[in-house]
Amino acid sequence: MKIVLATNNRHKVEELTHLLAGEGREIRTLAESGFSGEIVEDGATFEENSYIKARTVSERLGCIAVADDSGLEVDCLGGAPGVHSARYAGEHASDAENLDKLLDAVCGKTDRRARFVSVITAVFPDGRRITARGECEGKILDERRGSGSFGYDPVFYYEPLGKTFAEMTTEEKNAVSHRGKAVRRFAEMFFLDKPARE
Numbered sequence: 322m323k324i325v326l327a328t329n330n331r332h333k334v335e336e337l338t339h340l341l342a343g344e345g346r347e348i349r350t351l352a353e354s355g356f357s358g359e360i361v362e363d364g365a366t367f368e369e370n371s372y373i374k375a376r377t378v379s380e381r382l383g384c385i386a387v388a389d390d391s392g393l394e395v396d397c398l399g400g401a402p403g404v405h406s407a408r409y410a411g412e413h414a415s416d417a418e419n420l421d422k423l424l425d426a427v428c429g430k431t432d433r434r435a436r437f438v439s440v441i442t443a444v445f446p447d448g449r450r451i452t453a454r455g456e457c458e459g460k461i462l463d464e465r466r467g468s469g470s471f472g473y474d475p476v477f478y479y480e481p482l483g484k485t486f487a488e489m490t491t492e493e494k495n496a497v498s499h500r501g502k503a504v505r506r507f508a509e510m511f512f513l514d515k516p517a518r519e
C-alpha cells in the first residue's frame with residue numbers, strides 16, 4: 322500500500338512515518354513522489370486545511386494521500402495563532418520568529434492554558450476520506466526550554482511529565498502529543514477499515 326505524506330515539514334514527516342510505518346506500507350514524502358507546486362491552505366479550520374492538502378495531492382498523483390494540519394490554540398489570545406500557527410509572524414516567518422511573537426503576546430498574562438491540535442486526513446483515489454483529530458493540553462512558558470524540536474515545542478509545557486515538548490524524546494512526545502493521538506485514531510480507522518469512511 323503506497324501512502325504519500327502531503328507535507329514538506331521534515332519534523333512532521335519523521336513523526337508521521339514513525340507512527341504509520343508497518344509491514345506492507347510504502348510511505349513516501351511529497352519530494353519522493355515527484356509532487357511539485359504550492360498547496361493553498363485557505364481553510365478556516367484544521368479539518369478544512371487538512372482535507373485541502375490531502376485532496377490536492379491525491380488528485381494530482383492518483384494515490385492515497387495523508388495530510389496533517391495542526392497548530393497551537395492559546396486561550397488568553399482567543400485561540401490564536403490557531404490555523405495561522407505556521408505564519409503567525411508573517412507569511413515566511415521562521416519558527417523562531419513565530420515563537421518570539423507568541424512570547425510577546427502572552428507576556429504579562431496569567432492564564433497560560435493552551436492546546437496543540439492535529440487533524441489527520443486521508444483521501445483515497447476514489448474521493449473517499451478519513452479524518453481524525455487529536456488534542457494535547459498544556460501551558461505556555463515565559464521562555465524556551467529544550468532543543469531538537471520544532472515550532473512552539475520549546476514553550477509548550479506538558480504538566481503530567483513536567484517537561485516541554487522540546488525536552489521530550491520522540492517516543493515521549495508521540496505518546497502524549499496531539500499528532501500522536503490523531504494518528505492512533507486515524508490508524509484504527511485506516512488500517513482496521515472501520516466504517517468511518519465518508
Ligand code: IMP
Nearest residue numbers: 389390391392393406407471472473474
Ligand atoms: P501546518 O504545517 O500548516 O499544519 O502548520 C503547523 C504549524 O503549527 C507548525 O508550523 C508549527 O508552528 C505548529 N505546530 C504544529 N504541530 C506542532 C508540534 O508538534 N510542535 C510544535 N509546533 C507545532
